[in-house]
Amino acid sequence: MRTLLDLILPASCAGCRTAGVGWCDECAAVLAAPPTRVWPRTDPGVPCWTLGPYAGPARRAVLAAKERGRRDLAEPLGLALAGGLARLRTRDRPLVLVPAPSRRAAARRRGGDPVQRTALVATSWLPDSQMVSLLRVWWGVHDSVGLTPRERVHNLRGRITTIPGRDAVPPIPTNAEVVLVDDVLTTGATARESVRALARIGLPARAAVVLCAV
Numbered sequence: 295m296r297t298l299l300d301l302i303l304p305a306s307c308a309g310c311r312t313a314g315v316g317w318c319d320e321c322a323a324v325l326a327a328p329p330t331r332v333w334p335r336t337d338p339g340v341p342c343w344t345l346g347p348y349a350g351p352a353r354r355a356v357l358a359a360k361e362r363g364r365r366d367l368a369e370p371l372g373l374a375l376a377g378g379l380a381r382l383r384t385r386d387r388p389l390v391l392v393p394a395p396s397r398r399a400a401a402r403r404r405g406g407d408p409v410q411r412t413a414l415v416a417t418s419w420l421p422d423s424q425m426v427s428l429l430r431v432w433w434g435v436h437d438s439v440g441l442t443p444r445e446r447v448h449n450l451r452g453r454i455t456t457i458p459g460r461d462a463v464p465p466i467p468t469n470a471e472v473v474l475v476d477d478v479l480t481t482g483a484t485a486r487e488s489v490r491a492l493a494r495i496g497l498p499a500r501a502a503v504v505l506c507a508v
């Protein structure tokens with residue numbers, strides 16, 4: 295019942311449980327600092343940046359968005375992501391955000407894909423930017439929860455691809471800066487497979503930017 299009520303009207307801040315607000319100013323401040331470089335265990339082949347560590351309010355918010363269907367968090371998390379990207383992007387180049395894929399069944403169970411929603415909100419704050427959902431995880435890939443780093447790499451190897459038939463994808467400017475975005479960076483396995491999938495269609499990612507990193 296509590297979860298159901300949260301879906302209708304967030305009862306409290308997802309980061310600190312302050313009543314009456316979905317995401318409070320203090321928790322927002324946690325994700326407002328300049329992004330920091332991180333080096334995950336599995337090298338994704340592009341520079342990785344995070345808005346913060348996977349801890350505290352940021353971690354709780356990501357989990358609430360992912361596991362508890364807190365769709366309202368896409369707005370503040372998207373704004374935070376936009377802030378980080380505004381600092382990192384190259385001036386005078388269009389920005390293309392490609393959300394890292396989540397397993398479809400998992401996304402459905404969680405009430406939609408929170409990374410995609412967050413990325414879309416971020417583009418609404420960033421001039422000359424667009425979100426292009428290009429990546430899919432193949433069937434048979436298990437949720438990565440509970441897997442060891444080695445198992446995660448094995449679980450995902452070659453399993454992330456672009457959507458067949460790119461005709462449905464809006465045209466991407468040739469000088470665009472392509473950035474992979476995700477909520478959490480853990481081992482780097484998802485980022486690596488995503489970057490590889492984009493490279494296979496001639497779309498080199500310049501960086502990966504995440505809300506929080508382990």
Ligand SMILES: [Zn+2]
Pocket residue numbers: 307308309310311312317318319320321322351
């Ligand atoms: Zn809070």
